[in-house]
Amino acid sequence: MFILATILVSFGFSLGVLAWPYSRALSGVSVGISLAMLAWVAWRQRTALPGVLGSTAVFCLLAALGWNLLLMPWANHEAPSQIELRNANGTAGAALIVYHPGRSELQTEAVNGFAEGLVAADWRVTLATANAAAPTDLAAYDLLVVGAQSYTWAPARPVQAYLRRVGNLGGKPVVAILSGLGETGPATTVMADLLTALNGNLLNIYHVWQIRPIDELYGTDDPRLAMRQTAVSLAAAWGK
Ligand SMILES: Cc1cc2nc3c(=O)[nH]c(=O)nc-3n(C[C@H](O)[C@H](O)[C@H](O)COP(=O)(O)O)c2cc1C
DSSP states (O other): OHHHHHHHHHHHHHHHHHHTTTOHHHHHHHHHHHHHHHHHHHHHOGGGHHHHHHHHHHHHHHHHHHIIIIIHHHHHOOOOOOEEEEOTTOOSEEEEEEEOOOSSSHHHHHHHHHHHHHHHTTEEEEEEESSTTSOOOOTTOSEEEEEEEEETTEEOHHHHHHHHHHOOOTTOEEEEEEEESSOOHHHHHHHHHHHHHTTOEEEEEEEEESSSOOHHHHSOSOHHHHHHHHHHHHHHHTTO
16 A cells, blocks of 8 residues: 555656646646645554655656656657658749657658648658758748657757757748647647747647547548648648
């Protein structure tokens, strides 16, 4: 029972710390549950309290170290350079898509769908992974599309680093595609703030999720098809 209490208290405190920058309510509830659990341990068996507190501290420290030193660097590890030009003779417009492929297929599927939609509307599309080799001179492009996962409530670092390398976006129209398990809201704020700070003209931020249905947003649960249709609509409305 006290082992379970230790796990719950540790989980509650860890979530409380992780959620603090983005949701004070979630953070408060998590820490509140942890404190209630500790009070329950103190009430049931006061002598067990130091043990539970000690194990909680060790557990939280290990979780924080593992998350920040292993999991985040693993997820944010820059992909090798890959730059691909599609529909080189397209005349409707030119788009640069820069994305972090990540560890699953979701973001790759989403940006490929978006590229296919633009190509279907006769746009010339350059698709590049986010790293030092991705084009930073945007003069030749009408639209910049960035594709990033939400990692701990912020867009994937290689995409943020890419945008900072570009620097001033000079009013360039920008679309972002954020992928995640199901909660990309806080990353949306970070991305919107970054693009605004860099003087981008943010047209829209689209979301694709792994465990949360997206059909209410796009009428389909297939992220590739959803982004293809989205790009077709965007291209149809372009310049109107
Ligand atoms: C360290 C880490 C933090 C994550 N944080 C979030 C998050 O804040 N919100 C979310 O919806 N998904 C989060 N996820 C899930 C990923 O965003 C999701 O699995 C992603 O769409 C696919 O990532 P992948 O392509 O790198 O596998 C996180 C995943 C990892 C590994």
